Amino acid sequence: MDTSKKEYIEQSRELGIDSRCPIIEHCQRRADTLALFNNVDLNKAKEFADLKEPIIDTVGQGASLIGGGSNFIVSNLCPEVSLFESELSYYSNEPVTKAQYDKYMNPQSEVLETGHYYQCAEYCKYERSPSQRDESTVRKIVISYLKTHYQWVTATLISVGCLVVAIIAL
Numbered sequence: 001m002d003t004s005k006k007e008y009i010e011q012s013r014e015l016g017i018d019s020r021c022p023i024i025e026h027c028q029r030r031a032d033t034l035a036l037f038n039n040v041d042l043n044k045a046k047e048f049a050d051l052k053e054p055i056i057d058t059v060g061q062g063a064s065l066i067g068g069g070s071n072f073i074v075s076n077l078c079p080e081v082s083l084f085e086s087e088l089s090y091y092s093n094e095p096v097t098k099a100q101y102d103k104y105m106n107p108q109s110e111v112l113e114t115g116h117y118y119q120c121a122e123y124c125k126y127e128r129s130p131s132q133r134d135e136s137t138v139r140k141i142v143i144s145y146l147k148t149h150y151q152w153v154t155a156t157l158i159s160v161g162c163l164v165v166a167i168i169a170l
Helices: 003-015 028-037 042-049 079-084 121-128 135-148 150-169
Strands: 064-067 071-075 096-102 109-114
Touching: 003 079, 028 042, 028 079, 071 109, 079 096, 135 150
Parallel strands: none
Antiparallel strands: 064 071, 071 096, 096 109
């Protein structure tokens, strides 16, 4: 596994979330990203990406390509496509969300932005949807909160314990 994949998965682990995007098989942004990289009409992106129901529609601005054959900019991409599906992507082994190509530049290709699925609008909407939450998701949120705020939680518990002991001693 290359360094970028290891770092991406480690970032997920540190955040207390799944290593890979849990909605990837349902996400319209992924389908559109694959379609752009493979010159497939966006109307056929769902079929090309073999999305599963229920489809999670794009939130905000979708994946886009501006330019033509000799130069272009792609933006609002799914970062997991170029990182984990590199055989279907123009860019590979980086979680690319924005990049450019110009045959007159040196180098011809440049990654402008990278990202992680936790920053994705579709994932954020999915995570905040009460119908999508199950017991394991709630548990992950609680564990993540405790990992981040353990010092505050520990100090509060000690303070409460001291108050209880003081009240009993009276």
